[in-house]
Amino acid sequence: xxxxxxxxxxxxxxxxxxxxxxxxxxxxxxxxxxxxxxxxxxxxxxxxxxxxxxxxxxxxxxxxxxxxxxxxxxxxxxxxxxxxxxxxxxxxxxxxxxxxxxxxxxxxxxxxxxxxxxxxxxxxxxxxxxxxxxxxxxxxxxxxxxxxxxxxxxxxxxxxxxxx
Numbered sequence: 001x002x003x004x005x006x007x008x009x010x011x012x013x014x015x016x017x018x019x020x021x022x023x024x025x026x027x028x029x030x031x032x033x034x035x036x037x038x039x040x041x042x043x044x045x046x047x048x049x050x051x052x053x054x055x056x057x058x059x060x061x062x063x064x065x066x067x068x069x070x071x072x073x074x075x076x077x078x079x080x081x082x083x084x085x086x087x088x089x090x091x092x093x094x095x096x097x098x099x100x101x102x103x104x105x106x107x108x109x110x111x112x113x114x115x116x117x118x119x120x121x122x123x124x125x126x127x128x129x130x131x132x133x134x135x136x137x138x139x140x141x142x143x144x145x146x147x148x149x150x151x152x153x154x155x156x157x158x159x160x161x162x163x164x
Contacts, residue, residue, distance in 0.1 A: 007052075007159075010033065010035060010043065011043060011047060011052075012155060012156055012159050013032075013033045013034075013035075013156065014029070014033050014040065014043055014044055014047060015047060015052060015053070015155055016154075016155045016156045017029055017032045017033055018044070018053060018056070019152055019155055022056045022057070022058070023056045026040070026041045029041070029044065062115070062147075063147075066117060068115050068116065068117055069115070069116050069117065069118055069119050069121070069122050069143070070113065070114070070115050070143075070144040070147065071113070071114045071115075071116075071122055071141050071142065071143055071144065072111065072112070072113055072114075072141070072142040072144060073111070073112045073113075073114055073126075073139055073140070073141050073142070074108040074110070074111050074112075074139060074140045074142075075088075075108065075109055075110040075111075075112065075136055075138075075139045076107070076108050076109050076136070076137045076138050076139070077109050077134070077135050077136060077137055078135040078136070078137040079135055080109075084134075084135050085103070085109075087134060087135075088109075088110070088134045088135070088136075089101075089103075091129070091132055091134055092110075092112065095125065095128075095129070097114050097115060097116050097121075097122075097125045098112050098113070098114050098125070099113050099114070099115050100112060100113040101113075108140075113144075114126075126139070126141075
């Protein structure tokens with residue numbers, strides 16, 4: 001059975017494997033996916049070319065490297081025009097300290113995660129954001145005390161549940 005986006009169960013197994021393990025050798029990927037190496041690698045190449053894989057990343061335990069400040073920030077814009085959203089989103093994409101930003105519906109427009117080395121550097125990020133004239137109406141900050149879970153969704157489970 002082919003998925004809506006043209007993905008079959010083998011494609012999902014390949015995507016799940018690279019999502020969980022990162023870059024793998026041709027042999028190891030084929031072993032995990034239970035497919036011979038050459039067709040498996042050809043599928044992976046096709047999935048990369050089609051834009052299904054954004055990149056490969058290491059999951060660093062930040063707390064072992066630095067005692068960073070992690071803040072969840074909700075933002076509401078003054079106006080809700082496409083140009084306002086576009087300007088805000090373009091700015092957010094340029095700020096390294098903002099590691100995650102989700103547009104939401106309802107009472108707030110965005111939920112962001114900001115990671116900085118200190119509280120004062122977080123304040124600098126927020127002052128720069130406000131000075132950028134992005135029509136921010138209000139924002140609320142929530143200081144994270146511990147990171148409990150930060151993972152990608154289980155792709156195979158998500159896809160199988162969507163078939164129901």
